[in-house]
Amino acid sequence: MKGQEIPDQHHIARYCGALQCPNGQIQATAFFLRKDEETLSVNWMEFLNCTNREGEITQLRNIYSSKFTRVAAGVKIAVLNVGDVRKKVFAESPDRRDLKVLHDPELNDPSHSVMHNLKPDYELIAELILQTIREEYPART
Amino acid sequence: MDEPNPQIRERFEATRKVGRASMAYGNKSLAYSVYSSGYSGYPGYITSGYSGYGVSGYSLYPNAWSGENITFRQSAFVNQGDYEVSEESSFPIPFTQANLLSYEENQIQELIFRIRTFPSISCKELANRLLALFNYAKEEGASIAINSFRDFYSFLRLNPHLQCPTISLTPEYNIYVSWKADQNRVFSLHFLSNGDVRYVIFKPNERHPERQIRVSGSATIDILQETVASYGVWDWISVSETATIEIFQETVASHGVWSWVSE
Numbered sequence: 001m002k003g004q005e006i007p008d009q010h011h012i013a014r015y016c017g018a019l020q021c022p023n024g025q026i027q028a029t030a031f032f033l034r035k036d037e038e039t040l041s042v043n044w045m046e047f048l049n050c051t052n053r054e055g056e057i058t059q060l061r062n063i064y065s066s067k068f069t070r071v072a073a074g075v076k077i078a079v080l081n082v083g084d085v086r087k088k089v090f091a092e093s094p095d096r097r098d099l100k101v102l103h104d105p106e107l108n109d110p111s112h113s114v115m116h117n118l119k120p121d122y123e124l125i126a127e128l129i130l131q132t133i134r135e136e137y138p139a140r141t
Numbered sequence: 142m143d144e145p146n147p148q149i150r151e152r153f154e155a156t157r158k159v160g161r162a163s164m165a166y167g168n169k170s171l172a173y174s175v176y177s178s179g180y181s182g183y184p185g186y187i188t189s190g191y192s193g194y195g196v197s198g199y200s201l202y203p204n205a206w207s208g209e210n211i212t213f214r215q216s217a218f219v220n221q222g223d224y225e226v227s228e229e230s231s232f233p234i235p236f237t238q239a240n241l242l243s244y245e246e247n248q249i250q251e252l253i254f255r256i257r258t259f260p261s262i263s264c265k266e267l268a269n270r271l272l273a274l275f276n277y278a279k280e281e282g283a284s285i286a287i288n289s290f291r292d293f294y295s296f297l298r299l300n301p302h303l304q305c306p307t308i309s310l311t312p313e314y315n316i317y318v319s320w321k322a323d324q325n326r327v328f329s330l331h332f333l334s335n336g337d338v339r340y341v342i343f344k345p346n347e348r349h350p351e352r353q354i355r356v357s358g359s360a361t362i363d364i365l366q367e368t369v370a371s372y373g374v375w376d377w378i379s380v381s382e383t384a385t386i387e388i389f390q391e392t393v394a395s396h397g398v399w400s401w402v403s404e
Contacts, residue, residue, distance in 0.1 A: 017312075018280075019274060019277050019278060019310040021309070022270065022274065022308060022309050023307075025307065027309040027317065027319060028317070028329060029309040029311045029312070029317045032312055032317075033312070034312045035313060072280060072281075092353070092355060093355075094355060123329065123339050123341045124355065127327055127329060127343065
């Protein structure tokens with residue numbers, strides 16, 4: 001349902017472009033917003049309704065292949081726990097930032113979700129989010 | 142034809158606007174340095190220090206950067222549309238999107254070449270890392286944001302003796318560099334395309350080791366070091382200055398040693 005808050009115990013995945021992963025290492029820039037963006041796109045992994053992580057990653061790869069014209073070799077998927085991210089950012093950002101992660105389904109991407117409240121000072125917030133990455137996978141096999 | 146990359150389109154529009162704005166000043170000759178363009182807040186600080194380093198790579202990239210000083214002559218055709226400006230220029234003004242991209246790519250390649258050949262830069266791997274990013278961006282039909290790159294280059298010229306940072310590009314193709322040490326030390330710089338640099342610092346709180354100090358802010362490149370001085374960042378991102386005999390004189394030149402030991 002659009003606007004539903006994703007529970008803290010659930011997980012989200014972020015598509016990290018090759019330019020944000022030099023030498024295969026995800027950098028804070030993977031969680032940066034564009035000038036005209038207010039929210040960060042992610043995918044709600046539990047919404048994919050798979051029995052294991054491997055299935056979720058396969059589904060994500062299929063979604064990316066259908067959404068983007070090309071998924072470059074260096075692109076990675078970062079898996080994060082919603083509660084980890086929210087708690088870390090709230091506890092460690094100077095303004096005790098309260099991030100929200102909401103379901104925002106798209107026609108060709110029903111698990112699409114968005115993270116709100118990254119601006120202003122998104123560089124520091126992105127550095128904190130970076131420290132909460134739990135797992136990383138290549139975005140294409 | 143494919144829809145042009147939004148980043149390129151935006152910069153193309155900006156270039157067109159600059160072209161139109163300059164027409165309002167009528168007949169005049171403008172001599173300006175390509176390095177100074179866009180740096181009205183602190184003119185010339187990039188150009189300073191070029192002489193004497195003997196970089197002779199210009200001829201490798203003849204398209205756009207045939208020299209440092211370029212003369213434009215503009216005639217007054219004020220407010221008569223987008224491009225009714227008569228120009229005699231030794232420098233092709235990039236008034237098509239393809240030209241703009243190619244022009245910026247040439248500048249970036251030139252700067253990477255300079256980084257590679259600049260003897261004082263401690264991180265010899267830097268040029269390769271930048272080239273890899275340049276090529277990745279090219280695959281996406283984009284280019285590293287030239288103003289961001291120029292600022293990064295200026296930063297390097299001011300601070301050549303630094304450890305190798307991790308370099309990535311932001312979604313706006315700006316340069317973002319990051320140094321990390323231990324578990325809780327981070328110093329990152331976001332070179333915006335407007336002359337400012339935004340910084341993030343995470344460091345241990347020495348009086349309370351279980352805690353961390355986290356700050357962020359923005360500054361211009363020329364005052365960045367003094368702005369963050371109290372956090373001791375330079376102590377751990379710097380490498381000690383050493384030089385081979387061949388480059389010793391130019392390495393210590395900035396400290397003014399030669400003026401008093403030569404007497």
